[in-house]
Amino acid sequence: MFKNLSLKVIVFGFIFTFFSSFGQSFFLGLFNSSIRDALSITHGQFGSIYASATLLSSLVLVWIGKKIDDVNILKFASYVIIFLSASCFIFSKISSVIFLFIGIFLMRLAGQGLSSHTATTTISRYFNKNRGRALSIGWLGLSSAEFVLPVLIVFLLTFSDWRDIWILISILIIIVLPILSYVLVKNVKLDTREESNSDMGSLKEIKQWKRIEVLKDYRFYVICMTMLAMPWIATGTFVYQSFISTSKGWGPYVVAQSFMAYSIFSVITLFISGFLIDKFSSRKLLIYMNIPLLFSAGVLFYFKSPVSSFIFFGLVGISNGLANVLGSSTWAEIYGVKYIGSIKALTTALMVFSTAFGTALFGILIDYGLSIEQIAIVSGVYILCSIILLYLVRNKLNPHYM
DSSP states (O other), X not given: OOOHHHHHHHHHHHHHHHHGGGGSHHHHGGGHHHHHHHHTOOHHHHHHHHHHHHHHXXXXXXXXXXXXXXXXXXXXXXXXXXXXXXXXXXXXXXXSHHHHHHHHHHHIIIIIIIIHHHHHHHHHHHOSTTHHHHHHHHTHHHHHHHHHHHHHHHHHTTTSOHHHHHHHHHHHHHHHHHHHHHHHHTTOOGGGOOOOHHHHHHHHHBOOOOHHHHTTOHHHHHHHHHHTHHHHHHHHHHHTHHHHHHHHTOOTTHHHHHHHHHHHHHHXXXXXXXXXXXXXXXXXXXXXXXXXXXXXXXXXXXXOXXXXXXXXXXXXXHHHHHHHHHHHHHHHHHHOSTTHHHHHHHHHHHHHHHHHHHHHHHHHHHHTXXXXXXXXXXXXXXXXXXXXXXXXXXXXXXXXXX
């Protein structure tokens, strides 16, 4: 199915999505309590700092992310690696609210933003025929991290200082990633793309949209409303996992263990969705993406048993598996791949912005005394509205042809 160079591109994507986890909310949320105790700040204060730093990172990402269209992928990846390693080291030195803002800004930009952007843009641009399956395998890197890291970090925090953990991460990045990147993508260029005799003729006829044209297309905003539901809701629950555990009366390891269910269902969905996308297209599957997320909000509202934590995170994992692949392939299908770097920089920035929104909203609602059940209602209403709106325009999501 995949040739040698194609496999290298997929492995490259897998590795970079794995290492993007250090800037993802599920990972940073593991250090929430430790950081708040060290700085003596509240949930709401932490959420506001997290949200504002994330918002700034999304704005910067719009500008930096588009540079991937102009330089060799190995060169771009090298800059990202250095930036990610330095950001982890700086994060270990947090000693004040100002440094917390800087640390979160750097980690969100380097990790969640640029690392995942590098992986998905490279795969989306390289693959034609097998784009769905390639993206699904590439995103397994993040799912693997979500499976392994929560329990590992909770265990390490029992006998190690959180700052030391971040220093070790910084060293790991700067040692491992440069070598692997050179081996995997040193020969990857736009003219080495996957061959697809059956698809190339129609692919060349698809209109290649520039970012400014995309911004004038109403479909972009309807799709974004759907795609941004998962980031802001999942981020809110990940960052405030300690609040949810306390509210529900769960033990300290319940949420960490539940991430395994989240990861398992993400992986299963990634595999299935990759094949479904290649067969039916992302546009037809998009309407189903947030239905499991809607059910997860219902679980969070109705149930308090520790078992419900696994069900909740499992349902979120299903939507996450769909969102990871659809969030990259949909844009390529509708708007082409010539300017996919700048388009993906925009959509990734919006995704990062939505995580800032979710963190701020959850923090404010918690500080105002709302229960996690009431927050689940707010989330459910947004999800339902996005599904209805997308349903109304589902027949207008086809690409334009020259």
